[in-house]
Amino acid sequence: MNAAPGSDGPLLAVSALGKRFGGFVALENIDLTIAAGERVGLIGPNGSGKSTLVNCLCGTLHNETGTVAFDGRPLDGLIAHERTRLGLARSFQLPKPFHSLNLIDNIRVPLLYTVNARPGHHLSDAQVEARCRELLHEVALADKARRLPRDLTQVEMRKLELARAVATQPRLLFADEAMAGLSPSEVEEIIAVLLRLNEQGITIVLIEHIMRAVMSFSTRLVVLVAGQKIADGMPQEVVRNPEVEKAYLGE
Amino acid sequence: MRIGVFWLVAAAVGLAVVVLTRFYFTNEYFFFAAYVVLQYIVLSTAWNILGGYTGYINFGTGAFFAIGAYSSVVLHKMPALLKTFDVVIPAIPLPVMILVGGVVSGIVGLGTGYLTLRLRGVFFAIATLALAVVVQTLIVNWDFVGGSRGIYMIRPPKAPLGGSYIQYLYTLMMVLSVISVGIARWIERSRLGLGFAAIRDDELAAEAGGVPTLRLKLIATTLSGALMGMAGAPLPYYVTYLEPASTFNLAYAVNSVAMPVIGGMTSWVGPVLGAILLGTIQQLATVTISSALNLLIVGLLLIAFVIIAPNGIVGLVQARRRRRAAAGEARAEQRAAA
Amino acid sequence: MVSLDLLINAIVAGILLGGFYAAVTVGITISFGMLDIANIAQPAFILLGSYAAYMFNSSFGLDPILVGIVMLPVFYVIGMAVYRLYYYSFELRGEQAIQGLAFFFGLLFVAEVSLVLIFGVDYRFVEAPYTEGSLHLGMLNLPFRMLIPFIFSLIMIALLQLYLTRSFIGRAILAVSQDGLALQLMAASPIRIKQIAFGISVATCSLAGTFLIIIQPIEPSIGRDYIGRIFAICVLGGMTSFPGMVVAAMLIGIVESITATFYGPSWAPAVAFGFLLVTLAVRPAGLAGR
Numbered sequence: 001m002n003a004a005p006g007s008d009g010p011l012l013a014v015s016a017l018g019k020r021f022g023g024f025v026a027l028e029n030i031d032l033t034i035a036a037g038e039r040v041g042l043i044g045p046n047g048s049g050k051s052t053l054v055n056c057l058c059g060t061l062h063n064e065t066g067t068v069a070f071d072g073r074p075l076d077g078l079i080a081h082e083r084t085r086l087g088l089a090r091s092f093q094l095p096k097p098f099h100s101l102n103l104i105d106n107i108r109v110p111l112l113y114t115v116n117a118r119p120g121h122h123l124s125d126a127q128v129e130a131r132c133r134e135l136l137h138e139v140a141l142a143d144k145a146r147r148l149p150r151d152l153t154q155v156e157m158r159k160l161e162l163a164r165a166v167a168t169q170p171r172l173l174f175a176d177e178a179m180a181g182l183s184p185s186e187v188e189e190i191i192a193v194l195l196r197l198n199e200q201g202i203t204i205v206l207i208e209h210i211m212r213a214v215m216s217f218s219t220r221l222v223v224l225v226a227g228q229k230i231a232d233g234m235p236q237e238v239v240r241n242p243e244v245e246k247a248y249l250g251e
Numbered sequence: 252m253r254i255g256v257f258w259l260v261a262a263a264v265g266l267a268v269v270v271l272t273r274f275y276f277t278n279e280y281f282f283f284a285a286y287v288v289l290q291y292i293v294l295s296t297a298w299n300i301l302g303g304y305t306g307y308i309n310f311g312t313g314a315f316f317a318i319g320a321y322s323s324v325v326l327h328k329m330p331a332l333l334k335t336f337d338v339v340i341p342a343i344p345l346p347v348m349i350l351v352g353g354v355v356s357g358i359v360g361l362g363t364g365y366l367t368l369r370l371r372g373v374f375f376a377i378a379t380l381a382l383a384v385v386v387q388t389l390i391v392n393w394d395f396v397g398g399s400r401g402i403y404m405i406r407p408p409k410a411p412l413g414g415s416y417i418q419y420l421y422t423l424m425m426v427l428s429v430i431s432v433g434i435a436r437w438i439e440r441s442r443l444g445l446g447f448a449a450i451r452d453d454e455l456a457a458e459a460g461g462v463p464t465l466r467l468k469l470i471a472t473t474l475s476g477a478l479m480g481m482a483g484a485p486l487p488y489y490v491t492y493l494e495p496a497s498t499f500n501l502a503y504a505v506n507s508v509a510m511p512v513i514g515g516m517t518s519w520v521g522p523v524l525g526a527i528l529l530g531t532i533q534q535l536a537t538v539t540i541s542s543a544l545n546l547l548i549v550g551l552l553l554i555a556f557v558i559i560a561p562n563g564i565v566g567l568v569q570a571r572r573r574r575r576a577a578a579g580e581a582r583a584e585q586r587a588a589a
Numbered sequence: 590m591v592s593l594d595l596l597i598n599a600i601v602a603g604i605l606l607g608g609f610y611a612a613v614t615v616g617i618t619i620s621f622g623m624l625d626i627a628n629i630a631q632p633a634f635i636l637l638g639s640y641a642a643y644m645f646n647s648s649f650g651l652d653p654i655l656v657g658i659v660m661l662p663v664f665y666v667i668g669m670a671v672y673r674l675y676y677y678s679f680e681l682r683g684e685q686a687i688q689g690l691a692f693f694f695g696l697l698f699v700a701e702v703s704l705v706l707i708f709g710v711d712y713r714f715v716e717a718p719y720t721e722g723s724l725h726l727g728m729l730n731l732p733f734r735m736l737i738p739f740i741f742s743l744i745m746i747a748l749l750q751l752y753l754t755r756s757f758i759g760r761a762i763l764a765v766s767q768d769g770l771a772l773q774l775m776a777a778s779p780i781r782i783k784q785i786a787f788g789i790s791v792a793t794c795s796l797a798g799t800f801l802i803i804i805q806p807i808e809p810s811i812g813r814d815y816i817g818r819i820f821a822i823c824v825l826g827g828m829t830s831f832p833g834m835v836v837a838a839m840l841i842g843i844v845e846s847i848t849a850t851f852y853g854p855s856w857a858p859a860v861a862f863g864f865l866l867v868t869l870a871v872r873p874a875g876l877a878g879r
Contacts, residue, residue: 084461096456098449109449110460112442308690373627381817381862388859505698547702554695557688558678
């Protein structure tokens with residue numbers, strides 16, 4: 001379903017990325033490599049720059065310094081929708097559904113504008129409809145296909161948010177705090193969805209505060225504090241890192 | 252119904268109305284009034300493509316409308332001007348003027364959009380307000396089209412299609428109405444329309460979802476501006492005396508906002524409904540009350556609807572239908588439980 | 590050959606005009622720059638101020654600036670009422686974008702048409718000792734009708750700046766403009782603060798309107814010329830900075846004045862629009878998605 005990686009190098013290569021807002025340095029000298037198939041957890045205190053980093057990588061914000069390469073291809077100058085079409089997707093921290101469209105159309109929009117906008121085989125109307133239903137089914141929202149987003153519960157909105165990102169057939173997905181404010185069983189639901197997606201071949205970066213979820217999900221852990229990366233490695237080792245303990249260890 | 256069928260039905264309705272009215276109405280006044288209502292159908296539909304579908308509000312309808320009107324003036328005077336250089340061209344037919352008016356207005360829409368659409372919608376709206384003033388300033392200072400004194404436009408002696416010239420203008424405006432409604436309906440059901448709706452609902456999410464938001468917004472502004480320009484192109488022949496004060500009358504700006512808002516912004520039905528309703532009422536009212544009072548009422552209605560019924564008449568009808576359906580379901584459940 | 594005398598007087602006239610433009614814009618700097626409310630009906634409130642000055646001046650012979658000051662509380666209350674309506678109709682529902690703009694546009698329009706119905710389209714003016722005559726300083730010619738509003742404009746802006754930076758409510762307004770959440774944590778209600786701020790922004794129109802009718806005769810459609818100007822000045826001045834706004838206002842005033850002197854006054858409105866477009870094109874980074 002998802003194309004195999006085209007090169008042998010890392011899927012995402014971030015080098016010396018920096019971002020400032022006026023005089024405020026939000027990100028400084030961030031280096032990060034992500035290989036295909038990984039499950040990377042990105043943690044850090046509030047305001048450490050996690051969302052800013054995601055925004056820069058996805059093209060919503062423009063980083064002043066540093067380079068980003070996706071599957072060997074430099075992303076400089078590409079704006080958000082172009083990066084999405086290359087295979088970088090993200091879900092938003094606060095779900096941003098298209099509130100006047102029903103769930104099927106919410107999935108249809110990204111599908112039509114990525115899968116059907118890439119060179120090569122395009123899906124027919126019937127295939128698009130079928131694929132939308134399939135995606136809704138995968139997040140257990142198929143029976144609400146014709147409803148509007150305002151009729152959804154919190155966890156359902158989060159799942160819709162993920163489904164929309166998956167509709168773009170990404171190679172790399174940034175799940176930005178997809179579990180904030182959910183109950184433990186709801187958190188499990190979302191983790192299950194993300195694991196399934198990873199098995200299907202999607203590399204996932206999970207930005208999250210809920211440590212239990214991050215530890216159980218991630219094959220690698222990256223820690224951001226005050227705009228700088230202070231740790232990057234196996235989850236067990238990273239949490240034992242004294243700097244990480246000092247700067248940030250939520251429960 | 253499929254879009255091809257819709258076009259046929261719309262064209263048939265338009266044709267039927269034109270033919271029937273030409274037989275039944277011998278008083279020219281009907282055609283004068285109907286022209287204005289049809290003109291508002293085009294203006295409202297055009298406005299709504301950018302406003303209701305895409306979520307970007309345009310306060311400068313007058314500018315695009317006037318550009319269409321004044322480009323017709325230029326084309327009208329072209330043969331005489333070129334004759335002084337010993338270049339002979341025939342008089343330019345009105346349908347060609349309409350197309351040219353559309354192209355020029357479309358380009359202005361594209362330009363305004365390109366300069367402001369990378370910013371928030373507020374700045375686009377403000378720019379359109381200022382644009383109206385600027386275009387008026389340019390026209391007022393341009394003697395070739397009459398400047399502030401205005402210009403007389405003599406209608407051709409014979410109207411194509413037989414009948415009076417006003418009937419010809421009325422028929423042309425009907426064609427434009429059918430075209431603009433057809434375009435609006437096509438957009439609604441197309442991938443383009445879905446992209447517009449996504450931009451309206453959440454532009455950031457749309458962009459992240461692969462929608463080329465800037466490109467789509469520019470398409471909307473260009474299309475909207477072009478249609479408004481086309482609606483304005485026949486105006487000089489309608490009024491025969493064209494001057495800036497009335498051409499840039501705020502009536503066009505407020506009506507093209509009020510009609511979709513009051514009719515309903517989510518589909519092609521709303522602007523048509525609003526145009527027919529408000530347009531007809533205004534045409535009837537100008538005989539009895541002053542045009543200023545007329546416009547005051549439209550303005551107050553706009554404010555009232557924006558506050559109380561932001562989805563317009565169409566929205567109210569849909570809400571009532573939903574409530575009835577929900578009530579019906581509730582009653583059915585009660586009966587099943589009993 | 591450009592006459593130096595003419596040029597210098599055009600520049601000086603532009604500076605005086607700029608001072609007045611700053612007074613016209615300060616309300617928008619507060620409502621749009623600080624509160625993020627695109628009050629495009631601002632010119633309507635200014636015209637109301639002008640016509641109020643006209644009424645009391647022509648009927649009772651009162652000094653227009655005095656009228657402007659006395660009417661401040663009235664305009665303040667009107668501003669608060671408008672904000673309440675705006676808040677309950679739009680901000681609360683979370684539907685700010687298109688409906689809010691349409692609302693203010695409706696207000697602008699209704700105001701202009703009402704003024705036409707009440708006062709007609711004839712030009713109106715006020716009479717006061719300073720509407721005639723000028724101050725001569727060497728080759729400089731400073732008309733009183735521009736100098737007096739200029740002085741009072743700067744006084745008004747200075748007083749507002751003091752209020753915003755020194756008083757409790759003023760500082761709360763500045764805080765709200767940067768972070769409404771922080772204010773909630775301080776147990777001050779952002780809604781009340783915004784209401785006060787919006788009230789102040791409309792109150793400035795009382796005086797700004799008075800200055801307008803002193804400088805030139807007015808009629809209802811003049812408001813439209815000012816929309817491009819005030820937003821251009823606000824944006825060019827950095828959205829929230831009073832000093833920036835004053836500088837931007839003077840810049841636009843000077844360019845307009847030079848254009849009017851050498852190319853004719855009918856081109857002046859286009860100048861502000863040109864500025865607006867240039868500003869939007871050149872400074873998008875600070876404006877995109879605040």
